[in-house]
Amino acid sequence: MDKLNIATKGALSLVFIIAFAAVVLYILNNNLSSKELGLDGRVLIYAFVFLIGGIALFYFGFKWLREKLLIESIPTSKIRSLAMGIVEVFGEVIPAEDKLLRSPFTNKDCVYYEYSIQERRGSGKNSRWVTIRHDKNFYHFFVEDETGEVLVDPDGANIDIPFTFTYNSGLFKDPPKEVQNFLKSEGLSFEGFFGINKTMKFEEKALVPNKKVYIMGEAGDNPFVEEATSQKGVKDVMIQKGKNEKFFYISTKPEKEVLKGMGLKAYVGIALGILFIVGSLIVIFAFFNFL
Secondary structure, three states: OHHHHHHHHHHHHHHHHHHHHHHHHHHHHHOOOOOOOOOOHHHHHHHHHHHHHHHHHHHHHHHHHHHHHHHHHOOOOOHHHOOOEEEEEEEEEEEHHHOOEEOOOOOOEEOEEEEEEEEEEOOHHHOEEEEEEEEEEEOOEEEEEOOEEEEEOOOOOEEEOOEEEEEEEEOOEOOOHHHHHHHHHOOOOOEOHHHOEOOEEEEEEEEOOOOEEEEEEEEEEOOOHHHHHOOOOOOOEEEEOOOOOOOOEEEOOOHHHHHHHHHHHHHHHHHHHHHHHHHHHHHHHHHOOOO
């Protein structure tokens, strides 16, 4: 993996240097000044904004690429033959000791849920969505394949699952009864002045029993040995967020889809990052007549 990291960093650095050098040479060869480029103070501000955005895109693009390469370098293990360290498994979600949560908007039995409540505030061009509540909850659960099952602690994982519920309420459109009950229990209301409905958005994700999941994390010591040994075929192992390798990922997508999505994000992020960084640096250098 270290060799992959070194090779990737080297390739990306080379691409960046070539792109930057090509644009600089073009401007120098054509003797373009800041006036000829039509630059003013506002353009300089935009250039710095794009520079920051480009650095962020490049960073996250490289991060996603590293995660993609890590997934590709780790083979999927059968649970019965798990070894300590970074592992990759695929199986069904099984509640631990029948511990289940109820998702807030759909009342689904689940081992993990996440929800958000947003409200549209302001008017016209100044209107925006404001998150007024965002929370998640989870229980430990087992993942089971044809060879056995292992305990999973999802705390700290990047949990990539689809929405189980989305709803927009507004004028003459009340939220469903389950949502109204939840709002009431949380001391919130979907109504504003004179009982007029607010414009709100409700979203929920839930990881339900028997759902197939792909997991990459660290197989380490199981602190709940008694709990685990009460389940058939479970070793003293728990998949969790690692101390050294922080990448911990849970998804309802199969590995091929996970890799495809990560690859697309990585390459788009890196390409746009390089484009924004090079373009903004050219503008900044030209503005101060450094070129």
